[in-house]
Amino acid sequence: MTSAEEPARPGERERVRDAARTRAEILDVATREFARAGYDGARVDEIAARTRTTKRMIYYYFGGKEQLFTAVLERAYGVIREAEQELDVDHLDPVAAIRRLAEVTFDHHEQHPDFIRLVSIENIHDAQHIAASGKLGRMGSPALDVIRRILSAGQNSGLFTADVDAVDLHAMISAFCFFRVSNRHTFGALFGRDLVDADRRERYRTMLGDMVIAYLTAERATD
Amino acid sequence: MTSAEEPARPGERERVRDAARTRAEILDVATREFARAGYDGARVDEIAARTRTTKRMIYYYFGGKEQLFTAVLERAYGVIREAEQELDVDHLDPVAAIRRLAEVTFDHHEQHPDFIRLVSIENIHDAQHIAASGKLGRMGSPALDVIRRILSAGQNSGLFTADVDAVDLHAMISAFCFFRVSNRHTFGALFGRDLVDADRRERYRTMLGDMVIAYLTAERATD
DNA sequence: TAGCTAACGTACTGGTTCGTACATTAGTGA
DNA sequence: TCACTAATGTACGAACCAGTACGTTAGCTA
Structure with missing residues (x-):
């Protein structure tokens, strides 16, 4: 970095x-x-x-200041994309693969609090710098490709029962990882619990995996 | 409002x-x-x-500007607390009660995007205004009380298998609801999907409930 | 209705902050 | 080694912006 x-x-x-x-x-x-x-x-x-x-x-x-911020965003998103490209879960079964993906996402968010803050800031400004960048818009997401592959494998084999696509599943996983870091301060101040406390790290990491897998594999009423 | x-x-x-x-x-x-x-x-x-x-x-x-922002936050949090106090799910079974709670949380986040933005902004400033308020710190959370009751009912009856407490479950639900609104712009710009699109609203609302219930009721290896 | 004060408006200031005009020098290729 | 340019530094300006000094008035109460 x-x-x-x-x-x-x-x-x-x-x-x-x-x-x-x-x-x-x-x-x-x-x-x-x-x-x-x-x-x-x-x-x-x-x-x-x-x-x-x-x-x-x-x-x-x-x-100028605006273009500097855009350049900062471009590099920060570049770093996460590189990390996602490292991801290799093709040798795992769908359940293990999804858990691994969730864990990698979890770890990356934890390790890059500045990135989380930059994204929060960019949202306050309605993603106008991303829009102005051009570069960022068509950058794609390796994580999304991975999810797509795992998901179709899991759905084809009947392991995954949830009717969900890769983008929405990515949103679900990101939401948990992102919120934990982005809302750490208000959540801590209001509820007296530090979501990024090292002692609770493993617990949340497991909770995320459990949650996603439970959602994907839950028994559902057949119609 | x-x-x-x-x-x-x-x-x-x-x-x-x-x-x-x-x-x-x-x-x-x-x-x-x-x-x-x-x-x-x-x-x-x-x-x-x-x-x-x-x-x-x-x-x-x-x-001054700082105190004005603090007052704005105090009122915004007051509004959500009032909404939470309306919540009445004691007549429902634990599964239905949790789904209802998730839906109410979902709806409130959707209906108050300004509140979401204020909380995001406050996090960028390390929750310093909440800390300075005093009022906000000891405001408590009706939602948390509700979750506590549902959770112990569900756990006592054996319906809920997850080892989770009210605060963490609240974090899980809030994360999904919050992220959907707070990260709408960057997510939309990067992945081409508007998380707050009216046509997808029901889908996400259901997804949240499914996710939470699947997590709470999943079959787990007994140790 | 007189007087008091909470509520209000105008006009200004001092510091801050983005941005730039202008001058200078390190490195490089002929 | 000379000249050219990319890279750099200094000093400054103009606009902006939070906050205030000072003066005024509506409405209540005695």
């Missing part, structure tokens, strides 16, 4: 001017600042100050 | 100065403005402009 940290590959000595490094460093810092304070709460000056370069460079490379 | 609209009770003629009405009108407008633009994106001047009164009154009644 932090792509601008490493002090140049061994052999190459650190150049004073390095467009790629400067650009990546701005993205790293901007990700944290936007996630911390929201779009309007984030300060371009603050981002610049936490960088080895100046505000001028933000406008040089990205054009 | 809109408490400042009615032009005075019949008989009373409209007074020019009406503290309660002015205060309520500010809250109404502020709710919309904060929900629209986020805390930092919201403009005190804009709120004032959409009111029959002036910015001066916002500071007169609420003290």
